[in-house]
Amino acid sequence: MKSYISDIQSIKKVINDIKNLDFEYESNKLQVNYFIENEKAIALRLPLSLTFDMPTNQIVDCDYLNYILVMIRSGIATVGFFENFENQKHKVFRAYMVRKKQGKSQIKHLKTKGKSRAGSRVRLQETLDFFEDISGRINEHFEAFRIDKIGISCSETLIPYFYGTKLSLPFDKQDQRIFKIPKHIQNPTYEALIATNDFLKQGEIKFSPQGKIFLDQFTNDSATESKDDQDDW
Structure with missing residues (x-):
């Protein structure tokens, strides 16, 4: 599968060009999928x-x-x-969540090793305080603002801790405002937050070989970047 980062006007044009195809909308991905012969061909x-x-x-x-954008990795997060x-x-x-010698988080260690020693208990408490x-x-x-959408990037291992805090989050897992940030974020610093927001302000056109044949009927001069993408789309 290939994909192109694209501007707003290009996204609008493509949607108008392919509006007669069968489609589905995945709100948790901010993504419209289009089908050719019952196969997803364009997203x-x-x-x-x-x-x-x-x-x-x-x-x-x-x-x-x-x-809001919430990006979480073991030991570092940005809101x-x-x-x-x-x-x-x-x-x-x-x-301080990562075991230095093993290079993995205390949460993952507890899942495989069970009981922990003093240092591990410190890391576990830091993990709870972190969330x-x-x-x-x-x-x-x-409390201060109206929030229309909630973008989240968080590994499945950490999700229970994210939703399991004593101070409850003001939304649950099924909240319709939630979407998964469609980008891997290795180190969620402030710089990564701004870069992710810039990425989300752009659109993306993904297509299979069959979808490319269909799109080739139309022009798309505004695509700015192409890449091979093997992720589930």
């Missing part, structure tokens, strides 16, 4: 400034959008609040 990841209207198979411009697509507040969290701090920051944003 459009929408920029944050666009939303998809299922009944009409049309995209709608978002005049104003508030959202950013964005007002109308621009970062207004952010905070980076760090914790409480993240939850506290998110709650502050929800």
Whole structure:
């Protein structure tokens, strides 16, 4: 499968060109999938400034959008609040969660080794405090602002800790505002937060060989980058 990072106008044009194909919308991915002969052939990841209207198979411009981006890895996380697509507040969290010799988090160690010693208990407590701090920051944003969307990047191992804090998050796993950030983030620093937001403000056109043949009927002069992508789409 290949994909192109694309601007808003190009995404709009492609949707208009292929609107007669069968489709489905995955809100948790901000993605519209189009089918040729019952096979997914084209997938459009929408920029944050666009939303998809299922009944009409049309995209709608978002005049104003508030959202948070939450990016978590073992030992480091970033929470950013964005007002109308621009970062207004952010905070980076760090914790001593990684076992230096083994290079893996205390959570993963406990899953395989069971009981822990004093150093491990310190790391585990830091892990719990780490997620409480993240939850506290998110709650502050929800109390102060209207939040329209929630972008999350977090490994499956850490998800139970993210949702299991004593200070409950102001949303649950099924919240319709949640979407998975469609990009691997190795080190969620402030710089990564801003780069991810820039990525989300752009769209992405993905296609199979069959989808490419179909798209070749139309022009797409605004594509800015192409890549091979082996991830599940």
